[in-house]
Amino acid sequence: MIAVDWGTSSARAYRLAPDGGVLERCEGAGGILRVPDGGFPAALTAMVGDWLAAGETRVLLSGMVGSRQGWQEAPYLACPAGLEDLAGAVVPVPFTGASVRLVPGLSAEDPAGTPEVMRGEEVQVFGALAGGTADALLCLPGSHAKWVRVEHGRIAGFTTHMTGEAFAALGGHTILGRMMTGPAQVGPAFEAGVARAADEGGLLHHLFGTRALGLFGRLAPEDAASYLSGLLIGHEVASAMTQPALVHLVGSGPLMALYGRAIALRGGEAVVGDPDAAARGLALIAERTEWM
Amino acid sequence: MIAVDWGTSSARAYRLAPDGGVLERCEGAGGILRVPDGGFPAALTAMVGDWLAAGETRVLLSGMVGSRQGWQEAPYLACPAGLEDLAGAVVPVPFTGASVRLVPGLSAEDPAGTPEVMRGEEVQVFGALAGGTADALLCLPGSHAKWVRVEHGRIAGFTTHMTGEAFAALGGHTILGRMMTGPAQVGPAFEAGVARAADEGGLLHHLFGTRALGLFGRLAPEDAASYLSGLLIGHEVASAMTQPALVHLVGSGPLMALYGRAIALRGGEAVVGDPDAAARGLALIAERTEWM
Structure with missing residues (x-):
C-alpha cells in the first residue's frame, strides 16, 4: 500500500x-x-x-x-x-x-x-x-507543538503550544532579534533559559530579561537565540509536563535535542522514537x- | 525652567x-x-x-x-x-x-x-x-510595560514585561494576525482573554487557543485582537500584581482603559494619574x- x-x-x-x-x-x-x-x-x-x-x-x-x-x-x-x-x-x-x-x-x-x-x-x-504502550505522554515539537496523552491505547486529550511560531515572531520582529547572531542549540545558554522559565515573573517578564542580560554583557549575541529558545521551550515543558514523566518525543531535526534537554532539566526523561x-x-x- | x-x-x-x-x-x-x-x-x-x-x-x-x-x-x-x-x-x-x-x-x-x-x-x-504616597505600586503600560514598587518614598524595585512588543509581533507575524480584523478594545472579548490567562496551560498554550477558538467560530475576527490583548495583559497583571492591590496607572491613550479593566478583573483597583x-x-x- x-x-x-x-x-x-x-x-x-x-x-x-x-x-x-x-x-x-x-x-x-x-x-x-x-x-x-x-x-x-x-x-x-x-x-x-x-x-x-x-x-x-x-x-x-x-x-x-x-x-x-x-x-x-x-x-x-x-x-x-x-x-x-x-x-x-x-x-x-x-x-x-x-x-x-x-x-x-x-x-x-x-x-x-x-x-x-x-x-x-x-x-x-x-x-x-x-x-x-497503552498509556503514554508524547510530545511533537514544531511551530505548534503538541503534547498528547494516550490512555488505554487511545488518545485521551492533547494541548497545543505555539512555541515555534512565537520563537520566530519574537526573534524576528522584536528588539530581541537585534541582539541575536547564532542559531539555537543545546548548551549553557539554552540551559540558562530553561532554568529561567522556572523563576517567578512570567514569560513576558522573562522575555525582557533576555534584552537586559544582553545590555549588561551577561548574554552574548551568539548565545541569545539559544537562551530565548530555552526560555520558550522551558515554559512549554513546565506547563505540559506538570510532574517528571517519561516523554516520547516524535519528530526529527534539531528540536529533538532541545526538547530532550529541557525535559531532562525538569526531571523528566525523553525517548526519541522512529522518524518514520x-x-x-x-x-x-x-x-x-x-x-x- | x-x-x-x-x-x-x-x-x-x-x-x-x-x-x-x-x-x-x-x-x-x-x-x-x-x-x-x-x-x-x-x-x-x-x-x-x-x-x-x-x-x-x-x-x-x-x-x-x-x-x-x-x-x-x-x-x-x-x-x-x-x-x-x-x-x-x-x-x-x-x-x-x-x-x-x-x-x-x-x-x-x-x-x-x-x-x-x-x-x-x-x-x-x-x-x-x-x-x-510613600508606599505604592505603579504600572506604566507600553511596549515594555513597567511595574514599580515605591517604598518609603523611594523606588525599591521594578519589573519589565515585553507585553506591547509581544502583542505587535504575535499579531503581526503569526497565524493569529490572519484572523484579526479590529483594534484591541475593552469589552467581552478582552475580558474573556483576561479570564483565560488565569487558566492552567501557560501563555504559549493560550496563544494557540486563540486560533482554535477562531477555527470553531467561537471568536469573531473583529474580536480576536481584543482577546489576544486581554490574554497578554492578563498574563502580565497576574505575574506583576500577585495579590489584589491599588495600582497607579501612569500614561495616556487606549492602554489605560485596557489595563484598568484587567487590574479590576483580577481584584485590584486602578487609578489613572496626571498625564503630565x-x-x-x-x-x-x-x-x-x-x-x-
Missing part, C-alpha cells in the same frame, strides 16, 4: 510492505498550499504514479490534506480516539486507479473547555507507540480499514 | 512655573533616533529656543536622551532611589546659553538576580505620586538639584 503524510508545507510518501515496513519513500509535490484548485489527483499521481503503475491499489492520506484547504474535508473525530476509531472514520475520495482514503484529524477540549485540533499528528502518535512514525501509523490504520 | 521627556521615538518639552505648573508645552524634534550625531544642542534649540530667548536658564532632561545612543550617557543609578538620589546624580551636559542636566535612569535586579533598567519612567513615577507626570517629576527633581 501507499501512505502519504501530506501537510501544509510538505508531503512525504511511502510505499509499504504488507508488514508495514518502508520499501520506498519520496518527498514529493510540496505541501497542500502548493496544490492548485482541483489539482490533488494530479499532485498524487505526480508523487506516487510509478508505484500505482507497479500495482499498488490502496492509498491512505493523513494531515492537512484532509482539511477544508485540502483535497476534501474529513471532519474532526472527537477524543478519546484509538486506531479502530480512526480506521472507522476514514473518508473515501474519488480517484481513478486506486482506492484513496483520508484519515480524519482529532478534536478535544482542554480542561477549561477551549477547543484543540490536530491533523496528522494522531497518526504519528500511534506510529511512535506502534504495538506498544507517520508511515508506521498509517500502516496500522490501513490494516484496520474497510477498503471496499 | 524647562523640562524635557526625551525618549526613543518622541520628545515632550514643558515650560514650567516656579511652582512646577505647566506654562507651555511642545511636542518637538522627534525621538533621539531622529537626531544626527552631534545634533543634540541644535535639536534642543529647535525645540525650546524661544523659551531660552525669553529668559529660561535651566533645562532638565529625562529618558533615553541619557543613554549611550543619546546626547551623553548618564550611568544608571541602582535602586532603591528617591528624588534626592536622582537630583544628586544628574549629569551636566555642555550647552551654550543655559544649564542643561540629564537625569540618570535606574537599574535593579529582579528576585532571581536578572538585571532591570529604566530611563524616563522613574521621573514619571515620582511625578505621578507628586508629594503624596513627567513634567511634574522633572520639576520635583529640579527643585532638589544643585544648578551651579
Whole structure:
C-alpha cells in the first residue's frame, strides 16, 4: 500500500510492505498550499504514479490534506480516539486507479473547555507507540507543538503550544532579534533559559530579561537565540509536563535535542522514537480499514 | 525652567512655573533616533529656543536622551532611589546659553538576580505620586510595560514585561494576525482573554487557543485582537500584581482603559494619574538639584 503524510508545507510518501515496513519513500509535490484548485489527483499521481503503475491499489492520506484547504474535508473525530476509531472514520475520495482514503484529524477540549485540533499528528502518535504502550505522554515539537496523552491505547486529550511560531515572531520582529547572531542549540545558554522559565515573573517578564542580560554583557549575541529558545521551550515543558514523566518525543531535526534537554532539566526523561512514525501509523490504520 | 521627556521615538518639552505648573508645552524634534550625531544642542534649540530667548536658564532632561545612543550617557543609578538620589546624580551636559542636566535612569535586579533598567519612567513615577504616597505600586503600560514598587518614598524595585512588543509581533507575524480584523478594545472579548490567562496551560498554550477558538467560530475576527490583548495583559497583571492591590496607572491613550479593566478583573483597583507626570517629576527633581 501507499501512505502519504501530506501537510501544509510538505508531503512525504511511502510505499509499504504488507508488514508495514518502508520499501520506498519520496518527498514529493510540496505541501497542500502548493496544490492548485482541483489539482490533488494530479499532485498524487505526480508523487506516487510509478508505484500505482507497479500495482499498488490502496492509498491512505493523513494531515492537512484532509482539511477544508485540502483535497476534501474529513471532519474532526472527537477524543478519546484509538486506531479502530480512526480506521472507522476514514473518508473515501474519488480517484481513478486506486482506492484513496483520508484519515480524519482529532478534536478535544482542554480542561477549561477551549477547543484543540490536530491533523496528522494522531497518526504519528500511534506510529511512535506502534504495538506498544497503552498509556503514554508524547510530545511533537514544531511551530505548534503538541503534547498528547494516550490512555488505554487511545488518545485521551492533547494541548497545543505555539512555541515555534512565537520563537520566530519574537526573534524576528522584536528588539530581541537585534541582539541575536547564532542559531539555537543545546548548551549553557539554552540551559540558562530553561532554568529561567522556572523563576517567578512570567514569560513576558522573562522575555525582557533576555534584552537586559544582553545590555549588561551577561548574554552574548551568539548565545541569545539559544537562551530565548530555552526560555520558550522551558515554559512549554513546565506547563505540559506538570510532574517528571517519561516523554516520547516524535519528530526529527534539531528540536529533538532541545526538547530532550529541557525535559531532562525538569526531571523528566525523553525517548526519541522512529522518524518514520507517520508511515508506521498509517500502516496500522490501513490494516484496520474497510477498503471496499 | 524647562523640562524635557526625551525618549526613543518622541520628545515632550514643558515650560514650567516656579511652582512646577505647566506654562507651555511642545511636542518637538522627534525621538533621539531622529537626531544626527552631534545634533543634540541644535535639536534642543529647535525645540525650546524661544523659551531660552525669553529668559529660561535651566533645562532638565529625562529618558533615553541619557543613554549611550543619546546626547551623553548618564550611568544608571541602582535602586532603591528617591528624588534626592536622582537630583544628586544628574549629569551636566555642555550647552551654550543655559544649564542643561540629564537625569540618570535606574537599574535593579529582579528576585532571581536578572538585571532591570529604566530611563524616563522613574521621573514619571515620582511625578505621578507628586508629594503624596510613600508606599505604592505603579504600572506604566507600553511596549515594555513597567511595574514599580515605591517604598518609603523611594523606588525599591521594578519589573519589565515585553507585553506591547509581544502583542505587535504575535499579531503581526503569526497565524493569529490572519484572523484579526479590529483594534484591541475593552469589552467581552478582552475580558474573556483576561479570564483565560488565569487558566492552567501557560501563555504559549493560550496563544494557540486563540486560533482554535477562531477555527470553531467561537471568536469573531473583529474580536480576536481584543482577546489576544486581554490574554497578554492578563498574563502580565497576574505575574506583576500577585495579590489584589491599588495600582497607579501612569500614561495616556487606549492602554489605560485596557489595563484598568484587567487590574479590576483580577481584584485590584486602578487609578489613572496626571498625564503630565513627567513634567511634574522633572520639576520635583529640579527643585532638589544643585544648578551651579
